[in-house]
Amino acid sequence: MRSRCLVVSLALPLYRTPFFTCATLGLALFLMHSPGAFAETPFTLTSASFHSGKVEAAQVFNQAECKGGNRSPQLTWRDAPAGTRSFAITMFDQDAPGRGWWHWAVAGIPAKVDSLPENASSSGFLTKLGAVEARNDFDTDGYGGPCPPPGKPHRYVITVYALSTADLRLAQGRPALMFDHEIGTASLGSARMVVNYGR
Template identity: 30%
Template sequence: MKQPHDLIITTMLFCTLAACNDTRDATSAMPMPAPQTATVDAGHCGSDGVSLVAGSSCVRSSAILASARAQPLQVTQAASLEPTALFDWAESTYPGLFPGHKADQTIAPYLLRYYPETQSYMGVADGLVYGYGPYTGNVLVSFGKLADFSCTVLPASCGLPGAPQSVTAVAGNASATLSFTAPASSGGADISSYTASCVAGGQRLSASAVSSPISVTGLSNGTSYSCTVSASNVYGTGSASAAVVVTPVGASSGTFSLSSSAGSNGGTMPADYTCDGMGSSPQLSWSGAPAGTKEFAILMTTLPGDGTTKWNWVVYGIPATATAMGRDALGVGTYGVGSDGPFRGYQAPCSQGPGAKLYTFTVYALSGSPSLSGTPVSGQALASAIAPLTLASAALNLSYTRPSNPPGSTAACMNP
């Protein structure tokens, strides 16, 4: 694409001999005409090769500039071009036309520079660049918007956008919805679109939109996908965001639910399942697991007075064929360690504070085996590892209030 400064060379060809040999005092500044004097008939604005649209007006230009502007122009965001930078660039690029200058002047509405040797001006008013002098045939000409010169004057500011930030993914039925925020840098041009891509087993599925969020469809339920988001501008597509893992949720045979012979959801947990009784682990049953479930995990949690999560039961690697855990069940899945460790297994509730405490049993249907390092596995480690693999989860809440003189103790209620 031809650059706007091509106008300078072209307009020199139109400079008349009389105008170019102007003999007026080269040290005195000539008055620069007001911007409205560049206004011309708008009937054929932009199509006659010597005019362009500037705001709500049509202004005098040149055939070369009109040809350049017929192609898509970059609208800069990151780069804020100052008039003085444009003047400096013009002087270094065309020293014969702009040899030296007087100090910059602010003569409303212009910020301008005057070049005594050539009796020429370059000025900026209301975001438009103007030229006047022998090199324009001594008529006021607009070169276009100041912003349109940004990539010419400040090429380092124009490039690919950065990576989108804060990417999250929510699983859907054969789909994933990715949310994100804009890149720290747009690359010097407006971001025209974003593309979300999800990859698994060599298969890539993508979708594009002009803003967050973006839904990628056609995914396989039960398969874990690595998803990224990238931004594009007029220069191309930038680097991808950090990947997030998501597993689409398949249609289930029914609502995934959890129940127990120890009590109904919202009910009271018998003392037998606490340190005030036998400290048994409760029986659990679940149904309606989604398609694609490869295994299950169970976590039991409570929120003590300090607001931190306490883990009482950590179990993973439960076969996908399982639909229940019996009371005091052993050998089903792999046991991790709760907050009252170091023993692996069910750690019976033994609250030290007054009042009822709520205990939550949650079973997770997973699309695969979690990646875990080190043993024994803690509740927090398992919760983090299964997050991207969770197809569905079901919870059961039971409460328990300890008596005023409780007989049990935490140390006495650990099952190996």
């Protein structure tokens, strides 16, 4: 190994010593073989609509016993995986009885987009992007905010998916469960957050 380093050092400017060259080469080899040396930056999701992990009144459903603004949350995501061609978003209540409760599913968000404003669902913002929204478990298209029965707060999982395709061939108003299945077939990675709401 010493002779190889000396040969390399001779090809470099005179101020580079064999020791310097060997040390530099050794460090480079160490970094190349170190776990996580070239790890990608994590795919992350944040929201300005939630504070301390709790759902605000603006995002709560607005029917029956629930009196909220029913505005879809502001979302921002960063560092999607390489090869991402579009994004999809779901919001799911994992504590609802039975199989859980779908509050939102949207697909076809262009890859150039990295955030949604608050109320993107009903304001027409998503439609202008060419995105499509599922029928949620309230039996309405688009976003339907939290409205759990009185008692223990529920956990709502909001997930942004990076997809390998720009077209899942999903139509507006198809069931959220169908959206979830098709999203899963094309997912390159996901970023999620969990927020709580009870009444």
